[in-house]
Amino acid sequence: MxxxxxxPELGPAARxxxxxxxxxxxxLRDDAEGYGVLVEQAIDDGVVADVVRAAPKVARVYLRLAxxxxxxxxIVDSYDSxxxxxxxxxxxxxxxxGCLHVATAxxxxxxxxxxxxxxxxxxxxxxxGEVHALEGAVASVWWAAYLSARLRGVDPIxxxxxxxxxxxxxx
Numbered sequence: 001m002x003x004x005x006x007x008p009e010l011g012p013a014a015r016x017x018x019x020x021x022x023x024x025x026x027x028l029r030d031d032a033e034g035y036g037v038l039v040e041q042a043i044d045d046g047v048v049a050d051v052v053r054a055a056p057k058v059a060r061v062y063l064r065l066a067x068x069x070x071x072x073x074x075i076v077d078s079y080d081s082x083x084x085x086x087x088x089x090x091x092x093x094x095x096x097x098g099c100l101h102v103a104t105a106x107x108x109x110x111x112x113x114x115x116x117x118x119x120x121x122x123x124x125x126x127x128x129g130e131v132h133a134l135e136g137a138v139a140s141v142w143w144a145a146y147l148s149a150r151l152r153g154v155d156p157i158x159x160x161x162x163x164x165x166x167x168x169x170x171x
Contacts, residue, residue, distance in 0.1 A: 013054065015047065016054040018164050019050075020054055020058055020141060023039055024145055025161070027139075027142040028146060048126070049126060052121075053121075055137035056117070057103070059099055059100055060106050060107070062141070062149075062163075063075060063104060071151050075148060076104060079100055079140065079143045082143050083097075087139055094136070095124075095132060095139075096136045098136070099137055106118075145159065
């Protein structure tokens with residue numbers, strides 16, 4: 001008798017979040033080889049646009065988790081120098097910076113404008129090429145995940161896994 005696959009099919013949003021968080025976790029682990037493989041796989045799978053579009057929402061989760069007062073602002077304000085040190089690429093830093101600003105704006109504008117901002121961010125990022133767009137998205141979420149967790153005293157890798165599991169349930 002054939003074995004029944006009991007793994008639920010993930011929706012596109014959950015797949016995009018998982019594909020985004022996998023290289024984020026590789027960054028958190030300082031796993032350059034794994035990071036490269038995961039970025040290449042996302043490009044090969046043709047999901048970069050969905051992943052880049054998901055990045056501001058994922059970053060927003062981490063910004064909301066940052067402790068008040070000023071935790072989210074600390075993440076955004078310290079991003080450029082941390083991403084420059086880590087990625088050493090002005091396009092990646094610039095795109096990640098834009099992602100974080102869209103993430104912060106999403107709480108201040110009505111939902112239709114927030115969705116428009118995500119679309120504009122994704123289109124602009126993809127104009128820089130899929131690799132830079134994806135790495136910019138990863139960079140912003142990496143820093144938001146890392147610093148948000150550090151400010152709260154939790155393990156950012158365990159938290160990224162929990163966020164991924166949550167996204168898979170609700171998407």
